[in-house]
Amino acid sequence: xxxxxxxxxxxxxxxxxxxxxxxxxxxxxxxxxxxxxxxxxxxxxxxxxxxxxxxxxxxxxxxxxxxxxxxxxxxxxxxxxxxxxxxxxxxxxxxxxxxxxxxxxxxxxxxxxxxxxxxxxxxxxxxxxxxxxxxxxxxxxxxxxxxxxxxxxxxxxxxxxxxxxxxxxxxxxxxxxxxxxxxxxxxxxxxxxxxxxxxxxxxxxxxxxxxxxxxxxxxxxxxxxxxxxxxxxxxxxxxxxxxxxxxxxxxxxxxxxxxxxxxxxxxxxxxxxxxxxxxxxxxxxxxxxxxxxxxxx
Numbered sequence: 001x002x003x004x005x006x007x008x009x010x011x012x013x014x015x016x017x018x019x020x021x022x023x024x025x026x027x028x029x030x031x032x033x034x035x036x037x038x039x040x041x042x043x044x045x046x047x048x049x050x051x052x053x054x055x056x057x058x059x060x061x062x063x064x065x066x067x068x069x070x071x072x073x074x075x076x077x078x079x080x081x082x083x084x085x086x087x088x089x090x091x092x093x094x095x096x097x098x099x100x101x102x103x104x105x106x107x108x109x110x111x112x113x114x115x116x117x118x119x120x121x122x123x124x125x126x127x128x129x130x131x132x133x134x135x136x137x138x139x140x141x142x143x144x145x146x147x148x149x150x151x152x153x154x155x156x157x158x159x160x161x162x163x164x165x166x167x168x169x170x171x172x173x174x175x176x177x178x179x180x181x182x183x184x185x186x187x188x189x190x191x192x193x194x195x196x197x198x199x200x201x202x203x204x205x206x207x208x209x210x211x212x213x214x215x216x217x218x219x220x221x222x223x224x225x226x227x228x229x230x231x232x233x234x235x236x237x238x239x240x241x242x243x244x245x246x247x248x249x250x251x252x253x254x255x256x257x258x259x260x261x262x263x264x265x266x267x268x269x270x271x272x273x274x275x276x277x278x279x280x281x282x283x284x285x286x287x288x289x290x291x292x293x294x295x296x297x
Contacts, residue, residue: 027293029274031059033076035097036286043246043265044286046273052091052099056294057081060089062114062278063287064221066124066145072097073145074287075126077113078104086113088128090145097285105146106139114162114278116221120196127154131161131179138197155191155201159184162218165196168229168252172196175231177217178208185217185236190257202254209257213237219244220279231259232279241277241291243267 034049052074054060062077071092078089088106091099106112110132117126124141126148136155139148159179166173174191177184188210191201210216210233219232228248235243244265251258267273267290275291 027295029291030054030056030294031061031289031291033060033063033074033091034288034290035074035093036288037097037284039281039284039286042263046268046271049286049288050097051290054078056297061289063289064115064117064280065282065285065287066117067283068144072283072285075105075115075117075145076289077115079113086111086129088112088115088126092145093285103146106148108133114218116162116164118165118196125151125196127163127165129161129163131159131184134159136160136163136174136176152197152199154197154199160189161185164218164220164222164231166222166229167196171254172198173252174201175218175222183213185234185240186213187211188216188218188233192254204257205255206257210259215245215247215261219277221281222249223281228262230262234277235264239275241275244276244279244288246279 032054033052036044036049038044038048058078058080060076060078064075066073074091076089077086079086087104090103090105092101094100112128114129115126126139130137134157135153136158138151138154140151142149160176161184163174163176171192172195176189178187178189180187187208189207190204190209193201214235214237215233217234219234222229222231231247231249233245233247234241235245245261246263247259248262249259265276267275272292273290276288278289280287
């Protein structure tokens with residue numbers, strides 16, 4: 001009996017689970033936001049990020065930056081530990097990048113996260129994650145930044161997460177992960193339409209365009225860098241939202257798709273950062289999130 005017990009202890013996965021169980025008695029994990037004005041290094045140094053800390057009873061994650069009237073606003077997911085249901089918040093930053101205001105801007109009776117914001121025909125729109133409602137939903141801003149109204153369902157009867165739009169080559173492209181079975185981070189699907197308000201999105205013939213737990217799930221806005229189209233994605237191979245890949249989209253047509261990983265942002269060694277899974281940049285500001293471990297008090 002003793003020999004069997006000792007042999008079980010030698011199994012790495014069992015030791016890891018035991019270690020995590022022990023840590024959970026003394027610590028809890030919390031997603032926080034970080035910002036940096038260092039935009040030249042690729043990727044920037046973790047030392048140049050300033051944390052934006054939520055209260056201990058909630059998490060902040062999935063930051064998206066929006067510049068309005070010369071000011072920076074960070075839209076993000078807020079989730080209370082007591083409810084486990086996300087809602088969308090917004091932080092206002094002053095010229096020194098210090099938070100001056102914080103408010104909840106969108107809340108529904110189901111989980112919201114990943115507030116993808118974009119502008120179309122001089123209107124500001126948001127596509128938050130609404131997987132629990134089995135739909136990809138579109139909202140329009142009626143008073144910036146705190147009033148939003150439901151416009152329409154873009155895609156119905158779908159368990160989609162982290163929907164991300166891109167306008168390129170005369171089309172609008174919709175990247176989203178679709179939950180197949182237990183997990184929602186290993187299959188990336190692509191759709192296209194003539195405009196972003198369409199409810200007729202054409203599935204790409206290569207779907208799923210990425211089937212890999214290391215690079216499928218979106219991690220922020222697709223952006224242009226040195227003439228390259230870069231798609232941030234999550235590496236969930238170590239744990240959910242462990243690291244961020246920066247993938248160069250090399251082929252994007254209505255019949256083909258290809259991407260190549262160029263670089264990766266991993267949690268720094270020796271720091272209290274366990275994971276990072278969202279990257280967004282606008283102007284001279286970068287916003288990311290990070291999972292940290294905090295002592296229970």
